Amino acid sequence: MQKRPLGNSSLTISAIGLGCMGMSEFYGATNDAESILTLNTALDEGINFLDTADVYGPFKNEELVGKVVRKRRDEVVIATKFGIVRDPNEPAKRGFSGRPEYVKACCDASLKRLGIDTIDLYYQHRVDPTTPIEETVGAMSDLVKEGKVRYLGLSEASAQTIQRAHAVHPISAVQSEYSLWSRDIEEAVIPKCKELGITLVAYSPLGRGFLTGQFQKYEDLAPDDFRRNSPRFMGENFDKNIAIVQLLTRWAEARGITPSQLALAWVLAQGETIVPIPGTKRVSYLKQNLEAVDIMLSKEELAELDRISPKEAVAGTRYVEAMMKFLNG
Numbered sequence: 001m002q003k004r005p006l007g008n009s010s011l012t013i014s015a016i017g018l019g020c021m022g023m024s025e026f027y028g029a030t031n032d033a034e035s036i037l038t039l040n041t042a043l044d045e046g047i048n049f050l051d052t053a054d055v056y057g058p059f060k061n062e063e064l065v066g067k068v069v070r071k072r073r074d075e076v077v078i079a080t081k082f083g084i085v086r087d088p089n090e091p092a093k094r095g096f097s098g099r100p101e102y103v104k105a106c107c108d109a110s111l112k113r114l115g116i117d118t119i120d121l122y123y124q125h126r127v128d129p130t131t132p133i134e135e136t137v138g139a140m141s142d143l144v145k146e147g148k149v150r151y152l153g154l155s156e157a158s159a160q161t162i163q164r165a166h167a168v169h170p171i172s173a174v175q176s177e178y179s180l181w182s183r184d185i186e187e188a189v190i191p192k193c194k195e196l197g198i199t200l201v202a203y204s205p206l207g208r209g210f211l212t213g214q215f216q217k218y219e220d221l222a223p224d225d226f227r228r229n230s231p232r233f234m235g236e237n238f239d240k241n242i243a244i245v246q247l248l249t250r251w252a253e254a255r256g257i258t259p260s261q262l263a264l265a266w267v268l269a270q271g272e273t274i275v276p277i278p279g280t281k282r283v284s285y286l287k288q289n290l291e292a293v294d295i296m297l298s299k300e301e302l303a304e305l306d307r308i309s310p311k312e313a314v315a316g317t318r319y320v321e322a323m324m325k326f327l328n329g
């Protein structure tokens with residue numbers, strides 16, 4: 001597995017990480033035994049960069065990932081997040097907090113659930129519009145001084161917020177949605193990360209699974225699947241988007257790769273400071289995805305893909321309207 005330096009740190013991460021969210025929530029039925037096998041296989045294959053958050057489950061995903069991480073601690077760079085507030089009794093509701101006392105309480109709780117002494121990379125999951133970023137990052141910086149956290153990250157932060165945060169404490173990673181059809185961060189966030197030596201961690205690089213071609217119709221999503229309420233998977237948007245996926249699938253097949261590998265190779269081709277974290281709970285998908293590291297797309301091929309799937313072609317927003325205003329904050 002190829003490795004990349006984690007921005008502004010002494011750590012090295014695999015060129016592809018593993019997103020663990022779907023192992024516990026959102027994307028249909030879960031199976032802890034298969035997920036644990038997937039986590040162990042990832043580590044065996046040299047994928048050392050695991051991504052979780054307190055909010056996934058809620059809380060269950062950290063507990064699950066912790067079962068593997070605590071046994072193989074030296075092989076893992078573990079990233080987790082705080083900042084999205086969920087009430088287990090009303091899981092659909094979302095709040096946001098970056099208050100210093102909240103940050104510190106969340107960190108202690110995450111360490112306990114993961115069963116480890118130090119979090120390698122601790123992200124603020126969403127920028128809290130009611131708490132100045134300096135206060136939140138100040139509290140995160142205290143966690144570094146206390147030895148509870150090694151490096152800091154932000155998720156879905158604007159270029160301006162990244163700059164302000166970085167002035168308080170070096171930021172190592174910014175995690176944002178980035179894929180063939182989520183490219184809004186190319187304008188300001190990616191250039192800012194490059195300028196400040198920050199790794200861009202690309203979440204949902206498979207378009208939440210849409211770009212893999214596994215969903216040909218809305219009904220292919222399980223009845224309780226979160227994506228049934230996601231604008232890109234709904235109504236006319238689904239029909240428009242599946243037409244693009246079918247073109248990409250044909251292109252990938254002609255190239256002798258799978259659509260998932262194409263989506264990941266495209267992200268990897270955007271630069272060595274960008275690390276995708278595809279999510280899966282299955283060993284078979286994991287093995288297919290990690291092969292993408294060795295697929296090189298030429299300039300001509302990238303231009304062709306831009307023609308097949310221009311960045312503005314995708315129909316529907318990334319999240320429902322109420323959540324959109326908390327992106328790139």
Ligand SMILES: NC(=O)c1ccc[n+]([C@@H]2O[C@H](COP(=O)([O-])OP(=O)(O)OC[C@H]3O[C@@H](n4cnc5c(N)ncnc54)[C@H](OP(=O)(O)O)[C@@H]3O)[C@@H](O)[C@H]2O)c1
Nearest residue numbers: 019020021203204205206207208209212260278279280281
């Ligand atoms: N910071 C944030 O706000 C944020 C938001 C969303 C996600 N994330 C992180 O990013 C990670 C990845 O994003 P994501 O999981 O939302 O989306 P994704 O990686 O774009 O797609 C995941 C979906 O693709 C499917 N899949 C994976 N590999 C496949 C393959 N080779 N063939 C067919 N289907 C395949 C998975 O199926 P199975 O589930 O059946 O394996 C799952 O349904 C998450 O796990 C999470 O850690 C962060």
